[in-house]
Amino acid sequence: MVGSIEPVGTSFQSAIAERNGDRIAIAMTNGTTQDRTNRFATRPSLVTNADCVVGIASLLLWVPVPLYTPSTKPPFARTVVARVRDTLCPMPVAYSWKLLRAAEFRLDGGSMFGLIPRTVWSRTVPTDDRGRITVQHNCLLLEGGGKKALIEVGTGDKLDAKSREIFSFENRSIIDALGEVNCPPEDIDAVVCSHLHFDHAGALTRLPRPGEAPDWTGPASGMAGSRPDHGVKKTFPKAVIYAQSREWQDALANKSVMTRTYFKDHLEPIRDQLKLVDSPRPFPFGLPPNRDDEPLLSIADRETPLPGLDGISVFLTPGHTWGQQAIKFTDTEGRTIVFTPDVMPTVGHVGAAYSLGYDVEPYTSMVTRRWFLGAAADNDWLLVLDHEPGNPCQRVRRNEKGWFDLHSDS
Numbered sequence: 079m080v081g082s083i084e085p086v087g088t089s090f091q092s093a094i095a096e097r098n099g100d101r102i103a104i105a106m107t108n109g110t111t112q113d114r115t116n117r118f119a120t121r122p123s124l125v126t127n128a129d130c131v132v133g134i135a136s137l138l139l140w141v142p143v144p145l146y147t148p149s150t151k152p153p154f155a156r157t158v159v160a161r162v163r164d165t166l167c168p169m170p171v172a173y174s175w176k177l178l179r180a181a182e183f184r185l186d187g188g189s190m191f192g193l194i195p196r197t198v199w200s201r202t203v204p205t206d207d208r209g210r211i212t213v214q215h216n217c218l219l220l221e222g223g224g225k226k227a228l229i230e231v232g233t234g235d236k237l238d239a240k241s242r243e244i245f246s247f248e249n250r251s252i253i254d255a256l257g258e259v260n261c262p263p264e265d266i267d268a269v270v271c272s273h274l275h276f277d278h279a280g281a282l283t284r285l286p287r288p289g290e291a292p293d294w295t296g297p298a299s300g301m302a303g304s305r306p307d308h309g310v311k312k313t314f315p316k317a318v319i320y321a322q323s324r325e326w327q328d329a330l331a332n333k334s335v336m337t338r339t340y341f342k343d344h345l346e347p348i349r350d351q352l353k354l355v356d357s358p359r360p361f362p363f364g365l366p367p368n369r370d371d372e373p374l375l376s377i378a379d380r381e382t383p384l385p386g387l388d389g390i391s392v393f394l395t396p397g398h399t400w401g402q403q404a405i406k407f408t409d410t411e412g413r414t415i416v417f418t419p420d421v422m423p424t425v426g427h428v429g430a431a432y433s434l435g436y437d438v439e440p441y442t443s444m445v446t447r448r449w450f451l452g453a454a455a456d457n458d459w460l461l462v463l464d465h466e467p468g469n470p471c472q473r474v475r476r477n478e479k480g481w482f483d484l485h486s487d488s
């Protein structure tokens with residue numbers, strides 16, 4: 079029988095279950111956005127065949143009852159679960175994909191490398207005469223299962239001339255990049271954003287073309303001029319837009335170390351397109367992990383399949399923002415692709431302490447980078463780095479120094 083369950087902190091994804099006096103950490107779900115496999119406990123306790131039956135019944139009936147996996151016999155229970163899941167769930171969709179470049183721009187090198195001295199990072203990363211480094215808006219166009227999905231959209235076209243000059247923006251956007259592969263934005267069925275800063279989600283809306291009526295009107299954002307009658311259109315009118323609930327809440331509350339990055343004119347107009355997910359955190363709230371700690375739950379137990387988008391899942395990579403997520407899918411060549419957000423934006427950020435000045439929690443970024451790179455190496459993921467101006471496709475290998483090296487892939 080299953081004992082009582084109580085949430086840990088403010089996270090409803092983690093909980094403590096009590097059974098026969100044993101208290102264990104488990105992963106739970108509270109909505110429709112989670113993989114059924116996340117309903118099962120991943121920390122050991124006692125288990126019996128009856129527990130397995132309860133777990134399988136919970137899976138069949140969609141009831142959030144945890145199945146306890148014993149420390150002595152984990153293969154048995156997990157094999158049962160895997161068999162039932164594989165029987166009930168069809169093989170995930172595999173995607174073909176294209177890398178889209180949605181505009182080169184420049185960011186201050188000091189901000190991008192945080193506390194790393196310029197004398198160190200500038201040995202390998204060139205700067206312009208204003209101390210800026212070149213970065214890209216890397217986006218992916220996926221096709222599979224009868225759908226077209228876009229991972230990331232970049233800044234878009236709403237910045238005014240002054241802001242464009244500060245960042246030396248190339249005069250193009252995701253719309254141009256999609257046009258080059260003959261894909262109108264109106265054909266996009268789904269958009270997945272790693273987080274909602276302007277350089278990742280700004281292009282969810284665009285300026286109206288002559289004769290077009292805006293979908294939303296309001297004050298221009300801080301980087302889009304000062305017009306009170308600023309109007310925007312939805313860039314992807316039929317798309318479902320996926321983000322983490324935590325990211326959306328923080329974006330609305332402007333919880334950032336930057337004063338100007340979450341803007342109403344790229345958030346408010348797309349409210350009715352949103353589908354928010356709640357992935358389990360790598361570590362519980364309120365208890366900072368040790369710097370070399372591994373998360374209690376594996377990636378498989380923390381990733382959230384996106385509802386309505388078979389074969390694409392997300393998992394939290396906190397530090398840059400609390401709600402930042404990586405995006406994972408299998409491609410038609412059988413490779414596991416992981417779109418890598420600002421936990422490691424370029425190949426120059428592979429070092430342990432290479433957190434960004436823009437990060438809300440640099441220490442958390444460092445901890446996240448370690449387990450993320452470890453998972454990438456151990457699972458042979460092909461990473462696509464979000465801001466790398468060169469080849470963003472990288473494999474990760476462990477090195478003799480106890481850290482990681484990157485290897486360019488195609």
Ligand SMILES: [Zn+2]
Nearest residue numbers: 273275398420
């Ligand atoms: Zn960001």
